Amino acid sequence: MVRVGIVGGTGYTGVELLRLLATHPEAEVVCITSRAESGRRVDDLYPNLRGHYDLAFSEPDVATLAACDVVFFATPHNVAMNMVPELLAAGARIVDLSADYRIHDAALWSQWYGEPHASPEVLPQAVYGLPEVNREAIASATLVACPGCYPTSVQLGLIPLLAKGLVDPQHLIASSASGVSGAGRQGKVDNIFPEVADSFKAYGVAGHRHLPEIEQGLGDAAGEAVRLTFVPHLLPMIRGIHSTLFATLRAPAGDLQALYEEWYADEPFVDVLPQGVFPQTRTVKGANRCQLGIQIPQDRDTVVVMAAIDNLVKGASGQAVQNMNIMLGLPEEMGLQQVGLLP
Numbered sequence: 001m002v003r004v005g006i007v008g009g010t011g012y013t014g015v016e017l018l019r020l021l022a023t024h025p026e027a028e029v030v031c032i033t034s035r036a037e038s039g040r041r042v043d044d045l046y047p048n049l050r051g052h053y054d055l056a057f058s059e060p061d062v063a064t065l066a067a068c069d070v071v072f073f074a075t076p077h078n079v080a081m082n083m084v085p086e087l088l089a090a091g092a093r094i095v096d097l098s099a100d101y102r103i104h105d106a107a108l109w110s111q112w113y114g115e116p117h118a119s120p121e122v123l124p125q126a127v128y129g130l131p132e133v134n135r136e137a138i139a140s141a142t143l144v145a146c147p148g149c150y151p152t153s154v155q156l157g158l159i160p161l162l163a164k165g166l167v168d169p170q171h172l173i174a175s176s177a178s179g180v181s182g183a184g185r186q187g188k189v190d191n192i193f194p195e196v197a198d199s200f201k202a203y204g205v206a207g208h209r210h211l212p213e214i215e216q217g218l219g220d221a222a223g224e225a226v227r228l229t230f231v232p233h234l235l236p237m238i239r240g241i242h243s244t245l246f247a248t249l250r251a252p253a254g255d256l257q258a259l260y261e262e263w264y265a266d267e268p269f270v271d272v273l274p275q276g277v278f279p280q281t282r283t284v285k286g287a288n289r290c291q292l293g294i295q296i297p298q299d300r301d302t303v304v305v306m307a308a309i310d311n312l313v314k315g316a317s318g319q320a321v322q323n324m325n326i327m328l329g330l331p332e333e334m335g336l337q338q339v340g341l342l343p
């Protein structure tokens, strides 16, 4: 069995890791941390896990975590980057769900996250954990930086068009909407029920911290720098992200439906829907799956790609387990075959 440690076990991505790993045949969670809930049983805080874990939260302790084969960080940014160097030195393999190692350039990271990077020397060994792009590098990585939730949906939606050079990389648009669990479990007035229910709003329009991460990934696919206008929105639901992506064709398109179907034919977690069928957040809820729809309205020169994921699964903890499976040479789909919860 693979001995797993989780730092940040009380947040939404932490408990989602516990849900997924509870039925993973090769993983055993041996350590789960929380400073606020240290000493409390996991199934006392999360009764859905009763019968699956005989485990209590503990204070984060590097020596205990170092004894694990794999350590997940389900913490806010600025936590992993302080603990990872010591854990790597002790031989642990790391899957970081936070943003600490997603951006290759430490100066760019500091510009968007408003503080210096605590371990820039480790950045070169971090592999960006989007398996559909980096599977081979992930397999031998010691440190995997899981993509953000919005970046997962936008990159999976636009990469085929950019990699094939079919669209203008300087004029890309992503209009994305997220459920409120994307903001984490820490209480903020902006995210309480009366503030979000029965309403819909954009935020971060001037610049969201996911922009440089998405542009980095899309630039790698295009082979040149790209420019994206990225507008996130808050949706009055709990889980799910829907991204509507717009790109301008450089020349009359061939069969884009066929291109996407072929591009993702061997991907277990990307589902290209039939022509004219569009993704919905509810059909990917609870599943490690990205569903895509492609359309060229009125046969003009704008391609519209729609992408839906569950922000806590393919956008976070499911993708993290997928990365763990690849790193350990386990079947990639192990423990990740949940079907979407409809309705």
Ligand SMILES: NC(=O)C1=CN([C@@H]2O[C@H](COP(=O)(O)OP(=O)(O)OC[C@H]3O[C@@H](n4cnc5c(N)ncnc54)[C@H](OP(=O)(O)O)[C@@H]3O)[C@@H](O)[C@H]2O)C=CC1
Residues within 6 Å of the ligand: 007, 008, 009, 010, 011, 012, 013, 014, 033, 034, 035, 036, 037, 060, 073, 074, 075, 076, 077, 079, 097, 098, 099, 147, 148, 149, 181, 182, 183, 184, 185, 186, 311, 312, 315, 316
């Ligand atoms: N929510 C989502 O949809 C997604 C989240 N992510 C990323 O995953 C990470 C976790 O997100 P989420 O689960 O929503 O976050 P939450 O805010 O819900 O949970 C954060 C967890 O981290 C722990 N924690 C906080 N500060 C520290 C610290 N200094 N040292 C150790 N542990 C700490 C908390 O426990 P305690 O304070 O008790 O120690 C808590 O268990 C974030 O980086 C987020 O950006 C990525 C993709 C999607």
Ligand SMILES: CC(=O)N[C@@H](CCC(=O)OP(=O)(O)O)C(=O)O
Residues within 6 Å of the ligand: 097, 098, 099, 147, 148, 149, 150, 178, 179, 180, 181, 182, 183, 184, 210, 232, 234
């Ligand atoms: C709805 C909401 O507030 N979403 C968060 C992003 C989601 C997230 O967790 O960001 P990472 O993927 O980088 O970890 C936000 O806009 O800051």
